[in-house]
Amino acid sequence: MNLGYYIFALLILIIIDVKAQNSKSYDNSFHEIELTDGANVDQFSFISNYLKDISHVGLGEASHGTQEFYIAKSMLIKYLVNNLNFKIIAFEMDEHVAKDLNNFVIGGVADISTTLKNYGLYNSIELKELLEWVKTYNSKQIQDKSKVNIIGFDNKEFWPRPFERDSLMADNLLQKSPKQKCIIWAHNSHLIKSNTWDVTNSNVKAMGNYLSNNLNEKYYFIAFDTKKGSFNVIEDGDLKEYGFEMNKKSLHEELDNFFVGFKNYSLTNIYDLTHINSNWQGPPQTAPSKLGVDFDALIFVNKTSAAKPIE
Template sequence: MPKKILLSVLFTYLSFTYCIAQQQPLNWVDAHAVSIDSNKNYLPNLAAGLKDNSILGLGEASHGTHEFSVEKNRIIQYLITHKNYKAVGFESAYAVMDRINTYVLTGKGDLKKLMQPLRLFSTKEIYDLFREIKLYNDSQPLKNKVSIFGFDIDYTKADVDSSARYSLNYLGKHPDMYAHGKAAIPVLKRITATDFGNLYEMADDEKAIISDLNNEVKTKGQSTEGYGKFKKYLSLLYQGTLVTNPLARDEFMADNIANTQQESKAKTIIWSHNVHVAKDTTMAMCKGMGYYVRQKYQTQYYTIGLDTYKGATNSIVDDNFQANNFEMQPSSLSALFAKAKFTKFFINVDNAQGNPIYNVSGNITNIFSNWGRMRTLQIRPGIDFDALLFIRETTASTELK
């Protein structure tokens, strides 16, 4: 048989085999997917899977996608009004979100200005969410109001200064409360100096002082006024000393989420990238934030990954928004979903029975804040995520002006 004919036959056979291999998963997706439409008929289906949930992780394949933010807004508002969720956490600095929380609780401040440090979260879509939460809170007694919080490390000089100044003020009011307090005061003062650089660049002995005080504050505990914020701000300073450790950030974020939720006892939604909310190690290839949250909360932690096949998304280039186009590979899980009968759908994947994609590795879209070469990561449905929300074609988010 001539070589060209042999190659043609082989290609035809492989293509046929590939199509057959995809057909069973596609049939299953078509049978179990719930269409997303303006009537929100999928939201009761989503809520039914939450059961005794304490923390719901809402992921996203990129931070700069309009449709992801719009759909997450709908989910959040539904769960607030129908399922008594009272806290929404963001993959953002604590200090920034603390000021936005004051706005949604009291109306104090200019929301657009408060959102300026949020980078890819400084969008019209997330502005609309904060406004809706504020309007909801306006009609509620204090005990029923929804709060906003950031669970990421504080990076900016202004936020680090805020943490250090609060800690200094607290120690000034309680000078003899902690054995390591007096040693920490000059270190905290140096942090607030205008020429101070980064927390992780401090001398080892200075880092050790912050670490010792942080450990003492966590273990000793207090009922004094302002203790909760002092503990939080000091912890953020300690986290900043280790920010160059690539494995530390996700564990810190998980601790920040757990500490906030356990203090408030509120049913909580967390908004973050897919790679952070994923329950296992497949995407991050290490123990990520979602892994640690699952360790603490077990079945009370439920995750939804958001995926797309093609479109445009915003990323940050030289501190500015930049829209870029993308399309996933034909062999990806995203491409399989793109062939489904619904262009936008929600699907539970946490039940192994009869589910041909359960625990089967496949690639989905993954775009980080910076527009890099890697735009795909592997997941195992049902292991990393309990459910998936898929939108075939997406557009870039709208920068807040």
């Protein structure tokens, strides 16, 4: 056999080895999750590897009214509080409403059921149970600095100013969380890190873009996605449930529910992230996004259901 044959064979072996390494790296980036047992918090222990030196973690949602997103975020928050010393939970919520919730979790007797029932899509049993867990956690802390605080970074005065709202929310959040590690609960559209996803077609930066520019590598955003199920919207002042099914492929066809991080294996192709509005505007749409650029990780729930309102 001539030298050319050996060189060709060697190249084939190198290509096979590289593909095998990439495949292994790809598989290791996925973590199957289950959402039937809300107490199974330790299944998210892998997240510690992704959040070294992170001060602000964004937990997004394709819809404000989805039960599985609330359950997954609640489990993540419990893990981050218990294991990674996060002390602030910041909601896309009017800051004055958030004060009532904070009074409750730090030991007050506020009626959070009424507060949540009167606050649109945050009328959720899952969210109420999370706040009750935070209250119990805080009751076991001797020092005030060890307690978890609830803050809101939105304000009703921002709402009539849609082209400024995201920058105002970003400034408000950064002023309220200068030192302690912070978890941010908001819609995907607000937490996107780059300026490549402009859902309003207005050339306005998302809040997450401002945070990323200010915090640099200390801001980590986990987007949430789905392809079918049901969700709540606000219609004529009340919650209303709609069903949907979208023609889109999952990043992992063998797993129904999973976390995938883009730290060790970066997927550079465009991904269609589901976008569901707070009020009914027809079937959900998708917004093209760049994996590993617009968000650092993704939690995908194949089939979702509408959040359960407080009775």
